[in-house]
Amino acid sequence: MVTAKIKILPKASVLDPQGKVVMQSLETMGFMNIEDVRLGKYIEIKLENMTKQEAEKTVDTMCQKLLANLVIESYVFDIE
């Protein structure tokens, strides 16, 4: 069994209001020296009967078709 660990973030050019709210909350709580916060999704998918190579192709297709909104988000993933 292989596990895909997918990180999805708003693209750098896209506003991230959720990230800004988290940043402001942290600053209100007294945390200093924060330059930027980006908030996105983290998805773990367990796949059976698949090699790492097959999983890599499959997960890339999953990201493009469903998991990420490619207009405003970018994704990276590891297969373990």
Place this chain on the structure above:
Amino acid sequence: MVTAKIKILPKASVLDPQGKVVMQSLETMGFMNIEDVRLGKYIEIKLENMTKQEAEKTVDTMCQKLLANLVIESYVFDIE
């Protein structure tokens, strides 16, 4: 400048309805061999004027105080 990459997932013992919906959607789209999907949050925080050691402590405190709900979520992070 250091970047903290934080992954937050519902604990294994906690139901993850969002993950289940993603799993069903993927199966409806024809993806096979999916054993499990867990959906959580991914947060990148850029910190200035901090060593990696300081950042590690700070980010751990951030996770415990604000970012993760420790009753139902667990977190891991890397500092880069």
